[in-house]
Amino acid sequence: GQQVMQIPQYQHVQEGEDFTTYCNSSTTLSNIQWYKQRPGGHPVFLIQLVKSGEVKKQKRLTFQFGEAKKNSSLHITATQTTDVGTYFCAGRGGGADGLTFGKGTHLIIQP
Amino acid sequence: EAGVTQSPTHLIKTRGQQATLRCSPISGHTSVYWYQQALGLGLQFLLWYDEGEERNRGNFPPRFSGRQFPNYSSELNVNALELEDSALYLCASSFLRGKDQPQHFGDGTRLSIL
Numbered sequence: 169g170q171q172v173m174q175i176p177q178y179q180h181v182q183e184g185e186d187f188t189t190y191c192n193s194s195t196t197l198s199n200i201q202w203y204k205q206r207p208g209g210h211p212v213f214l215i216q217l218v219k220s221g222e223v224k225k226q227k228r229l230t231f232q233f234g235e236a237k238k239n240s241s242l243h244i245t246a247t248q249t250t251d252v253g254t255y256f257c258a259g260r261g262g263g264a265d266g267l268t269f270g271k272g273t274h275l276i277i278q279p
Numbered sequence: 280e281a282g283v284t285q286s287p288t289h290l291i292k293t294r295g296q297q298a299t300l301r302c303s304p305i306s307g308h309t310s311v312y313w314y315q316q317a318l319g320l321g322l323q324f325l326l327w328y329d330e331g332e333e334r335n336r337g338n339f340p341p342r343f344s345g346r347q348f349p350n351y352s353s354e355l356n357v358n359a360l361e362l363e364d365s366a367l368y369l370c371a372s373s374f375l376r377g378k379d380q381p382q383h384f385g386d387g388t389r390l391s392i393l
Contacts, residue, residue: 213381271321
């Protein structure tokens with residue numbers, strides 16, 4: 169079945185440093201979604217990418233979808249303490265009915 | 280607009296017992312998804328219901344089952360509870376099946392097996 173892998177599992181950064189998490193799928197995806205889960209909270213939808221090579225920005229967050237639609241990345245510029253949490257990617261394969269979530273990247277920020 | 284609501288917030292059971300978890304989707308959402316989030320294992324997909332029918336099932340044993348009611352609310356039932364079933368169970372809802380809509384999550388039910 170479809171597998172979605174995320175790296176790294178944990179990332180420690182100093183406040184103000186940049187952060188990137190990568191998502192790779194074993195199959196071509198029709199779209200990819202990104203979610204953020206704050207400690208003690210539930211996942212919250214951030215964005216969806218659909219087109220090959222698509223790049224979207226939300227303030228300090230930049231999301232990319234690979235040309236082959238099998239990988240994606242989330243980059244945060246100049247991290248802040250409010251960015252702490254776990255970032256999940258979730259992909260839907262061309263023939264699949266549901267989303268497959270990656271295991272997430274835990275972002276830990278040291279002030 | 281009310282979000283996805285789940286009950287109970289916490290549930291404590293012993294091995295072999297049965298647990299029932301409930302979820303009310305956002306008004307107008309017809310799809311309900313169930314996930315298990317055990318420590319360090321991310322979100323494991325359990326079940327997907329839409330329009331009252333089971334649409335997809337994750338790689339879990341048959342003792343995990345559920346249903347969706349005519350008002351689109353849903354129940355997750357776990358029979359013959361085992362220690363490894365201890366986890367946060369998250370419910371999510373979305374607007375349209377197959378339309379790649381975002382999933383909106385509830386706060387979850389924390390199930391603890393003693």
